[in-house]
Amino acid sequence: MNQNNPNNPGGEFNQGNPSPMNPYGGYPQVPNQNFPQQPGFPPGQPQGFPPMGQSPAGKNQAKGQKNTAPKKMKPRKPSNAGWVWLGILIMLVMIVGGAILGYNTAIRERKSAFNKMSVQAASEQYQFALTDIINGKLENAKTRLEYVLSVDPNYPGATEKYTELVIQLYPKETPTPFYTATPAPSATPDTRGEEEMYNTITANMAASEWETAIRNMDALRDKNLEYRSMEIDGLYYIALRNWGINLINQGYLESGIYKITLAEAFGPIDSVANNQRIAARSYLAGAGFWEINWAKALEYYSNAYLNAPNMYDQSSGYTAQQRYAEASFEYANQLVASSDFCGSITYYDQGYSIGANDAIAPTATAAYLACYPPAATSAPDVPSDIAPTMPLELSTETPFVEPTPLGK
Structure with a gap:
């Protein structure tokens, strides 16, 4: 019967279905290939389709019955609170570290700028001091040289000039020897040895060999106490002062203090x-x-x-x-x-x-x-003389607009 149907050539449709079109959308039914009968499907129903009159979602359930299968629980997402607090802590550490680093950098830059200005000012004051010495303004020159030495104790020539000024400003009338030596009586003193020793001492002073210069001065005083006594006193002052400062700068504090105190016996420090x-x-x-x-x-x-x-x-x-x-x-x-x-x-x-x-x-x-x-965040203060703004009362009625006739 179905074989003579023009809509079913070859009899490829289900023999048990009087209609050649499938009731679910008009597509031809799948021929029965002798698959095992599945539960819930009536005999002759194509396999893989839900029973007639039953929705695909409920193909294994009777109509009107509720789905009693337990619902799957969604897994709880892990909390990110720990990472948030870690990020806040890292930011706080970075802020504090950046503040400290910026503060130290600013201090170093300020010190560097101050040192450059001080060196330039010291150079100018040294030149002014030389001019004051030439013009006889020794006190003024002394003040300028003190400033130069306070900026740079090793400024070239400043120490020697300052020492010469101190000796000129505060001369000692009588020498202050370290030793009380009794020179041998001589009718005609031979000063050739003393002159040679004095030249050696001045060479030591020029080379900043303070300790060696002091030993040679002690030997000269032992030989002839009266030989150039005023000049030797000045050299003692310079050598002891500078030697004491050098010892302090080398970390020998007690010895340096002692040498400077000895220099004070020859002139004011x-x-x-x-x-x-x-x-x-x-x-x-x-x-x-x-x-x-x-x-x-x-x-x-x-x-x-x-x-x-x-x-x-x-x-x-x-x-x-x-x-x-x-x-x-x-x-x-x-x-x-x-x-x-x-x-x-x-x-x-x-x-x-x-x-x-x-x-x-x-x-x-x-x-x-x-x-x-840290201060707690609070609501801003509202001045008492400002009146609060009243809310506007808006009409809820829809306004009527008269239609405009067509063609006008």
Whole structure:
């Protein structure tokens, strides 16, 4: 029957279906290839299609029944709170580190600019001092040379000029020998040996061989106490002063203090040498209070740092600047331990003005936050004389627009 149907040539449609078109969209039915009968499908129903009258979503369920299968639970996403807090912490560390680095860089640049200006000013003052010496203004020249030596103690020619000025301004009427020697009686003193020794001494002085010059002067005084006594006194003053400063600069603080004190017997000590001596005494006094009384140690090392920041002692090798910075940090930690957070910030800043200290940074940051806690965000204050704006009352009715006739 179906074989003679023009819409079903060859009888390729299901023999049990009187219609050649599939009721689900008009496509031809799949011929039965003797697949096993699946449950839920009536006999003769094409395999792979849901039963007639049943939706594809419920092909294994009877009509009207509810799906009682348990729903699958979606897995919970892991929380990102830990990463958020880690990011905030990293940003805070970067902000604090950047602030410290920027502060130290600014301090170094400012010091470098100040040093350049000071060197230029020292050069000008030295030339002015030479002019004052030529014009006989010795006191004015002395003040200018003191400034030059305070900027650069090794400025070429400044020390020698200053020493000559001091000898001219404060001459000694009688020599002050180190030794009381009784010269051998001689009718006609032979000064050839003394002259040769004196020339050797001046050569030593020109070569800055202070220790050798002093030994030769002692030998000359032993041979002839009266030979060029005033000039030898001046040379003693120059050699002892400069030797004492050199010893202090080499870390032999006690010996340097002693030599400068000996030079004071031949004339008043200039401000440069005296400042070196005071700084050396302060350094040694601060070392006596180290790790015992940080407040006292900081007091003495601040004086040494201001006068000679690069001064050091041979026993430890630490400079006055390093001692000053470390004493500032330690005293600040002591104030933090006594809950004086705001007082400690000044001394932390002192230490950080010289150099960074990673070990101190967490404590310094905590002290700063304890002294200056972050302010809570609050609503802005509204002036009382400003009246609040009343809300506008808008009509909810739709306005009627008269239609315009076509053709006009």
